[in-house]
Structures are given as structure tokens and as C-alpha cells.
Amino acid sequence: MSHASIAIVPAAAEPTAGTVDLTAVDRAIAQFGTKPEALIPILQALQDHYGYLPQEALLHLCDKTQIKPAAITGVASFYDIFRHRPVGKYMIRLCRGTACHVSGADRVDEALRRELHIPPGDDTDPTKQFTIEAVACLGCCTLAPVVRISQTTFGHVAPEKVPRIIHEFLANVSASSELEKSTEKPTEKRPHIAEIRVGLGSCCMAKGSGQLYHALEDTVRRNRLPVIVKRVGCVGMCHRTPLVEITGASKNNTVYAGLTPALAPDALQRHFKPRGLLPSIARAWTSMANAILADRVPSEQIEACSLNRADREVSVFLDRQVHIATEHFGKLDPLDLDEYIEHDGFAALAKCLGVPAPIQTGTSKGHGIAQEKAGDHETAAHTTASHTRLAPEEIINQIAQAGLRGRGGAGFPTGQKWRAVRDQAAEKKYVICNGDEGDPGAFMDRMLLESFPFRIIEGIAIAAIAVGAHEGVFYIRHEYPLAVRRVRAALSEMEQRGWIGKRLLGSNYELHLSVMEGAGAFVCGEETALIASIEGHRGMPRLRPPYPAESGLWNCPTLINNVETLAVVPWILRNGPDAFARIGTKTSKGTKVFALAGRVKRGGLIEVPMGTTIREIVEEMGGGAADGRRFKAVQIGGPSGGCVPARLADTPIDYESLQQVGAIMGSGGLVVLDDSTCMVDIARYFLRFTQEQSCGKCTFCRIGTRRMLEILDRICDGKGRLADLDELEHLARRVSQSSLCGLGKTAPNPVLSTLRYFRDEYEAHINGRCPAKKCVPLIHYVINDRCTGCTLCAQHCPVGAIPMTPYQRHKIDDAKCTRCDSCRQMCQYSAIDVL
Template identity: 50%
Template sequence: MANTIVRVGMASCGLASGADSVYEELSKVLVGDENTILKKVGCIGLCSYEPLVEVEIEGKRTIYGYMTPELAKELVGSSFRPTSALKEKIIYSDEETQAPENNRMAKQVRIVLRNCGIIDPEKIDEAISRGAYEAFSKAVKEMSPDEVIDEVYRSGLRGRGGAGFPTGLKWKFTRQAKGEPKYVICNADEGDPGAFMDRSVLEGDPHTVIEGMAICAYAVGASHGYIYCRAEYPLAIKRLNIALDQARERGFLGDNVFGSGFNFDIEIKEGAGAFVCGEETALIASIEGKRGMPRPRPPFPAESGVWGKPTNINNVETYANVPWIIRHGASEFSAFGTEKSKGTKVFALAGKVAKGGLIEIPMGMPIREVIYDIGGGIADGKEIKAVQMGGPSGGCIPSWLLDTPVDYESITATGAIMGSGGMIVLDETSCVVDVAKFFLNFTQRESCGKCPFCRIGTKRMLEILERISNGEGKMEDLDLLYELALQVKEGSLCGLGQTAPNPVLTTLKYFREEYETHVKDKKCPAKVCPSLIRYTINTDLCIGCTRCARICPVGAISGKVKEPHEIDDAKCVRCGQCKQTCPVSAIFVD
């Protein structure tokens, strides 16, 4: 039996960084090696180090970052005893206590991500070897539907899609609703900028989501399920289709599952990428072949969902928790977290953080600990300014509130929301007006247009933000912006419009002085807003290398070789490429 396992991270993050060429090289050099198993796995989580290769020898794991085909060949040639060049690439090790990411991994609790980066997601036997479908078997063979619902309810699991509604209670409503047939839906329409949690789970361990849906279907009495996944996730859809076919072949889906008389199957519905379809009633409309637009509630989907029948909707992460809960028990799950927020939460850690990636932490961990102990602090030695949580529907939490614990109530109290799990770190070079404008521009474009408050109100808000960032704002604009935000929040039909003002409201609340500087002084403190900054060259520092002139897209820089250059401010488009290119830091932003 092979005693060495080599895993290559082949999720979207790894493939984008060249993991496929690393895998191909390993495939060549390991031909005929019966003592080594080579695997394609999903996201290992340490995305900032991609491509990643993990070597497991007799249960001891070592993860190498920034791998290349040449280093992969060297690794095999050394019989997996790392050379000096390879030692520098070790980022995690069971044996080397000084590996840089040991502490980061130790602080995490992996329930949803328990198999991601471990199993080959396209081989059901590997999932089964780690307990896949055992919980489903236990539920169908040993528990009544009501007992399953009670177990999920007692675990304290709340919906991980953003609202945080008790999952067991939602299932109970669907079970009690009148009407047949009943449906279960997995909302995999992950559309937040900077979010990649659901995609990574589907790419790395699709069977846990399928199993969670099957357990839910048994509990609520459904016979058919839909996974609504955006078409921009081709790898996730590919692996889901493979997993569904394998589950059918093994008898985990289809008619008379486990000989119990229970029938259940799942189909995939590919969404066109409309952010509004993350709202459950718009999602239902899309599944039915209609335009994805929200409808008033009640009735809620539990009573009247897809095709007008009782329907339970949860997101990817919520379903992925369920098999673990049924296998280990509600009390084991509720041992993690806080009094009202149980279990763990998966986050996509991104932005100006030093070490971004996919993480899973116990609820209640302070934001500061997440950023500094797991994320490695702020990149380039800058100072942290804020954390945007909840994506376009969330808000900015300032640096002085970093000790806020990650739980539903505490995050909501800041004006942000937990959301589905996006955590974007902002540093001193981030402009809050620009950040608010970015997210509002996104939600304004993604509005379905049904509500005047959302359709027109967000447009007027965006126009105000544009005036402010262009140096044309007035002090009364700030009060008007706040008033409009409240009206949009109050008058919109669905969650998109109701939460769209959150980035504006939180930045106004915590960073009003920065808004006022834009308005009164016509300056952008972060030196981001193009209309409020000016690029200049310090002639005492400039060496006349011409790099800046050659890279300028509009020909705004002139000067002779080995002589100081200058920038024509009238032509300059403030792209910043010259500043990034200058080898002697002679270009300044005022």
C-alpha cells in the first residue's frame, strides 16, 4: 500500500496560478511509482501561496507554496526530503513547528471544509472513505423526519446565506406546509464581489452539499431538489454533475434510497449571473423560467415556493454543515461558537490583507484575531482602516471596532451584516467614498428595477457619491445622501434594495470626516479619487530612465533620456502606472 500521498490544489484559485502544469509534471515523474498516490484536490485554503502541493507521508502533512513544475520535479527527485530550495517553500508542516502557516491553520475549525483539499472531488470513493453519506444513511434508517429536524434545530445552525434564520425552524415550516410535491433548493448563486466560499466548497467537496440536501429532503418530505449555481462557475458545475452521477450510481439518489421507499433526486439549474437571483423568490422565478424578480412575502417559500409548492431554500454552506451535525450530534456542533451563533463560519478573506484565502473559524472569534493571526495582518506594512463585511449588502467596520466578535448579533450592531462570508480588508490607501461608490454602483446595476426606491433611489445616491468624489459635492449632499439611504432601505421590496445603502450608511457613520474633506477641501485623504489628486515628478529624484513615459497610456509624460521628466496634468488620467513603474520613487501623488 502506498505510504505517500501528493495532493495538488486544483480549484479555480490553483488553476489560475498554474497548478495544472505542476500536476502534469508530477504525473510524468511519478509514472511507475507504486508507493505514491497523486491526487487532484480542491482549495486547500492558503490561496495567497498558489500553486500548492501537499505531501502526506504516514499521516504527516507538509504543504509547499509557490510551486513550479521544476520544483515539483525536484521534490520527487529528493524522495520527498526537501532540499534547501524546497525548504523555503514549506508553508505548513506537522513536523516543522516554525512553518509560517502552522498557527493560521491551528486556529481554524474545519467542519464545512473538512474534506476540501483532502479528497479528489471527482472520486466518490474518497468522499465515502471520509464518511460521506453516513449521516444520510443514519437519518433515513435510524431517525424519523421530525427527529432529524429537531437535531438540526438543537444544533443552533443558522442560515449561512446572510439572514441567519434558524435552519431547523425553516425545515419545520416546510414539513408542516400543505401541498405536494415539496422541493429543496440549494442557493449557490454566489455573487458578492470578493466572495468565493460557496464556489470553493462545490469545487472541493460537492458530496457534502448533495448529502445535506438529501437529508433535508428526507426531513421535509421533498422528492426533488435544485442546485441553482451561476454559470460563471464552470468547474463547480462540472464537479457537481460528476458527483450527482456517482451518487445515483451508488444509490444515494433516485428511487427507493436505502430500500426505505424514500425517493429523491437533484438537478442543476445554471443562473445567468444576476445578483438579484440570490434573493430566494427571484431565484425561484428564475428556476421556473421567468425573469428573476422578487415578489412580496408572505407567502414565504416554505408555504409557496417553486411551482407554487412548499420549498426549502438554504445556501451551500448551510447544507454542508448538516451531515456533520447528524453524524456527530447537535451538542458537538453547538460546542463551537457563542450563545446565539453556533458552529463555525467560512470566510473569503481578501483585500489588503497579507495572506488572503479561504478560512473557517469558530463563531465568536474577534475580527482582529481573524485579520492578524489568520490573515497575517495588513500587506506592505500599512495600517488597517476598516473591514467590509457582507459584500454589497454589508458595511464598513472601522479599525477601532476590530475586537467585535464574529457573530450575527455583534456584526449587525455595527451596521454591517455577516452576509454569506465575504471579508474585505481596507488599509490607509483605501478611500471610503470610493468603496461606498464601488458597492453602490454594483447594486444599482444589479437592481431588477421592480421597486422605484431601489431603481431610482440607488441611482440618485450614486450620483451624489460621484459628485463628491469629483470634487463637486456640497455639505447638504451628505444629509441628502443619508436621507435617501434610509428611504431606499425602508421602501425596497427585497433584500437587495433593503441592504444596498449599508456601505453608504456605515461609511457616513464612521468616516464622516473623510466625506467632509472631499466636500470642503476638495481633497481625497487616501489619494484615490482621480479628480482630487495630481501626479507630479520630483526632478531632483528623476533619473530620466523613460520607463514612466513608455508605460503612460495617454502620452502625458515627456522628457529626454537621462534628464528629468514632467507630467502634463491636462492629459494625465491618474491611472497610477507611472508611479508603480518608477524605479527611484520619483513620482508623487498630491
């Protein structure tokens, strides 16, 4: 059947220029199949190839598969990542997460558009070189504001840095691509006396750890040092990256923070001497030349980078932490299977299968594990008989005894969930790892998937055995490319050893695992919407019951667990449920991983016992508000959570206590807000997010949040009325009561919590004043009598609102002023006031 006369793309889409090469469509079909459920992966592949979805390609797809035009239109218009117009050569993805929002993402957006001369209402520059795309969250919240150009991430982007960033990207675009590929190579296995560990997670890479990694490798190679430079996962202290740890060179490990590639050779020389005559001469000659030219890197700079574990800034950040999900953080190569096994990896899984635990024998990567290969049937059967197998019922009992609750949001008891799936008398069951971490301001799942992919695989395999499933899916955000690559690479490594598939870890248990990327829909974090997405449909939640445990993926019983939930499962089975239950509170057991970000001095990835207070995390571990500001509130739980004021900072972080103060645990995003944050704007930010991300199925979620957003827009514009506050609360209750899924039910939470604790700010806006001086229609910039006429503000004003009048007190043209704040930030004399 031909569909040539059917328009598949939306009416607003531009026609395709020229003829489209359709071989990319045929390749995608060959890879993913012709069935309707292959639609989303095929569309992703086509967009990766063309940059958007050409009409001709979509028509060809319909002709060659079982996929209908209506399905393509429905799916392609639903998911945010799909584009229907040609784009520039390079994509600029601007993070709009909570931490980036409060750190000035709007001003960065304005600066990018000015620098690239992008016309109003468009997203691509006239030369078709760059296209700007807003992204809900890039998961690098400690580096806010964040911009990703192609595959290169830039952190702490200020508006005045935009021209330099564009220039830097264009100058290094080819090198950046090669750098990304080379940092994914396995750590070299050879005899060595020491390790140089470099964190290569997404945040670390954005801070330059990739370049540092190569500078260290180059120094080791040139000087023939008996050491290895080792890639490791997240180091947690994102505020001090890039971090380098040198182990084995002395009694105590040495840690450097903020080391640059230029400093790398001199730093290593402090620990290791070059081997051989030529490297020694070359190093001596370089040192002498540097000294003569007065260009030698001062040893004081390297010493300043040295980080002492006993320093209060370091110890207060680390000492409260208990590492379970993040066990061995900063030590393991994420993709070194032998090393994972050496640290008790797959010991819990082996216990559940009744096979011997894999043993690391110290040989090269890919070999040397004392474990039967898939084809060794007789040996595997013999050894299996000699090892006690932990029965599925006992696995579930131990998880229940540990008191583990789901770490993805609602905190449902994990053991109870597993038992519900186990009790289903179905021939086919599924397990799903929900890695669709859509909360803006959260990056825990990204870090766990990037740093510990084998641990998550072990967790989902144990869950599969417990419930009797033989197929599983990792559903991971499309915005987390490094996490996707590492999970796929880890699965590939296990497949090569024959440890997954027909014979899980050499046993007779069959388990097949695959990876599917999300497509940018926040609602797909909800279980039934996620299932719809895997099946190739729009991510629309469905009425429950039946719950996924009864009828989920392909109408089969399905277990869905969050990444962090699965990450702690192996630890519980290795150490016993009581060890886990002893940590935390009476009703909230164990630890919780949090992404500490926003307006805080020491942001990062932390894992603390349940019951730790907000104050202990924000003011002690995090060091309080940054830049001398006052800690005002903390936003916990993302769009479904709430804003807890500083006066309630002694609230313990557990499921029940947070609910009492109007927040929820959520997935673990914890964004600190200071006194420069407008709480009405924060409420509007979250409501805009949930309104845009609403699947549209429920009237109250679709229309109710729109009406609430209109009221908040009026208030932020200074046009609100006191009656609007009552209307907001009324609408919030109706949306919460009448929405189908949990996301709609909790959408009003940020509004309700800010009304509860910061009602005075709403009233101030209604009276025409923004106390935080953030809402543009309510503020004005004026220059006071401290002005010296230095012209710095005029030089940096992007719209020419400040005339160039040297040595005279400057004036700001209020009609031209866009309130971008550039002048105030550049002024060295505090001569600019915001009224």
C-alpha cells in the same frame, strides 16, 4: 404560428451576418424541452454555441416551442450574461469584485483596451479576436485583480503584465483546454506507498497547479514511482498556492508551497528513488548533464518551497480554525465517492433513511461499497428493517438543538425553517440549494461546491427527507463553471450506482436532483427571485407572505438553504447537536466560513468559530495589511453589509455584534481595506453595483439608489456640497424602508456605514481633496527632485504624458495624464508624488 416579423432582440443589437445554422437550437430544445420553464437553459446553450443570441435562432425557438417572443425579450434583457451582438473569438472576463476593485481592476481594464486597440464605447477589438466583458465577481478574490480569458484564469494582473498575458494565452490556448479536461479525470486507483496531493480548485488552477499536477504525474510515470498524484479540493491557504502535500513517504507529511513544474522532478527525487534500471540511468544522466551545464535547479530553491506546519505564518493561519463545513480539507478527491464514504460520507444520510452506512472496501473506483444496489429490493428491505431510522421530526429537532442558523445572509434559524416546510400538508414539495453566491468578494460557496460536492448532496438529501420533498435543485452561479461541472459529475456518479433517483442510497425514498445555472443576476440570491428564475422568468422578487415555505417553486412548499448551511448538516447529525452548539457564542452557534481577501498579507478560505474577532482574523490569521500599509477597515457582508473601521477590530463576528456596528454576516465575504482605499469610492462602488443589479420592481430601489449614486459621483468629482451628506442619509432611509426585498432594504448599508465612521473623508472630498489619493478628478501626478532622468516612467507611460528626456528631471503633462499610476509603480527612486 410564425414569428418571423417580430424583433426579439433589443433595438441596439446588430443584425446577424449570414445564415445561422439552426441545428444548435434543435439540439437545445431536444435536451431541455419545449415548455416555458426551459427558456433560460436553452438561451444559455445557444449563447455557448453562437457566442451571443442571434435573431434567427430566437425566432426558430419560438416556432418550435411554447416560448413566446415577449418571454425571450424579457428574460434575455434582464440577465447580465446574455449578449445580443456578435463577439470576438475569445471572451476576456474582467472581474469587478470588491477585492479586484480595490486592487486596481479599473487600471487593468484600461490596459486591456489599450493593448487590444478597442475603440471607446466598444467592447471588441477591430480584428474580432477578443471581447471584454465585466463580471461582478469570478470568485478568485485572493488573486485580485483577476482576468479570465476563455477558460484560463490569470491572477494578480497588473497593467504592465497585460501584453505578456495576452501573448501567453494565445501561445497556449489549445494546451489550456486540454489541461482543464485532464485535471478533471479521477485519481488513478492502484497500489501505492504514498500520495502526492495537489489542490485543483479554481484559485489553485489560476496559480498554476494544473501544470504542476501534470509535471508531477509525468515524473511519477517516467520513474515508475510507487505513488499516486491525487487531485484534492481547496487547501485554504490561497496566498501560498500552488500547494503540494506528500503523505506516507516519511513519518511526517511534507508540504511545498509555490513549487513550479520545473522543480517537480527534483522535489520528488528527495522522497522517492526511480524504479528499474532505465529510469535510474535516465535520472542520473539528467542530473549529471544539469550539473555540467550549471543548469541544475539548486536544492535551495526546493528547500525554500518547503512549508513547515510549525512555522508561525502557517500555524497562526491554521490553528484557530475548526473544520466542519470544510472537514477533511485538502485531503479528499472531490469526485472520489469511495473516499468520501471512507471518511464517514453518507453515514448521516443512511441514519435518516434507516439503511446501513456505506462501507469502503478498498477496491477500484465505482465498486466495492458494502451497500445494496438499486435493484436489490429484498436485501435492501431486509437490512432497512434492522436499522433504526431517524424520523424527520427528530432530524429537525437535532438541527434546531444545534442552533444552526442560515449561513447565506440573514441568519434565520434553520430548524424553524425546516419545520415550517414540514408542517405544510402538500402532496409535492421542493428543496433548493442556493449556490448563487453573487456577493462580490465572496467565494465560500464556490469552494465548498468544488471541493465537497458529495457533502452538499448529502446535506440537501437530508433536508429533503426532513421536510418530505422528493425533488431538488442546485442553483449555481454561471460564473462558477468548475463548481457546476463537479456537482453534475458527483450526481452522475451517484446515479450510476443507483443511489439517487428512485431509491436514495438503496432505500425506498425517492429523490431526484438537478442542476440549474444562474444567469448573472445578483438579485437571484433572494429566495423568491431565485424561484422565478428556475421557473424561467425574470428574477423579480415577490411580496411575502406567502413565504416559499408555504408557496414557492411551482406554488408548492419549498425549502431553500445556502450551500454552507447544507454542508454542516451531515456533521451535526453524525456528532450530535450539542457538539455543534458548544462552538461559537450564545446566540450564534458553530463555525462560519469566510473568504478573507483584499489588501491583506495572507488571504484564503478560513473556517472559524462564531465569536472570533475581526482583529484575530485580519491581523493575526491574515497578517494585517499587505505591502506595509495600515489596516483601515474591513468590508463584511458584501453589498448588503458595511465597512467596520480598524478601531472596532475587537468586535466579535456574530450575527448580533455585526448588526450593532452597521454590518451584517452576509454569506461570508470579508474584504480588508488599507489606508490606500478611498472610503467614499468604496461606498460608490457598492451603490453602483446594487443600482445596476436592481431588478427595477421597486421605485425606491430603482430610482432612490440612482439618485444616491449621482450624489456620490458628484462628491468623488469634487463637486459635492455638505447638504449632499444629509440628502444621502435621507434617501438611504427611504430606500431601506420602502424596498420590497432584503437586497433593496440593505442596499444603502455601505453608504450609511462609511458616513458613520468616515464622514471626514466625505467632507474632504467636498473640499476638493481625496485623502487616499484615488479619485481621479481630485489628484495630480508630479515628479520631485529625486528624479534621475532614467526614463523608466516615460517608457511605461501608456499615453505619452511623460516626454523622453534622458538624464533630465522628467515632467508630466497633466492634460494627457490618465492617473493610471504606472509611472509611480515603475519608479525606483520614489520620485513621483500624488497630490
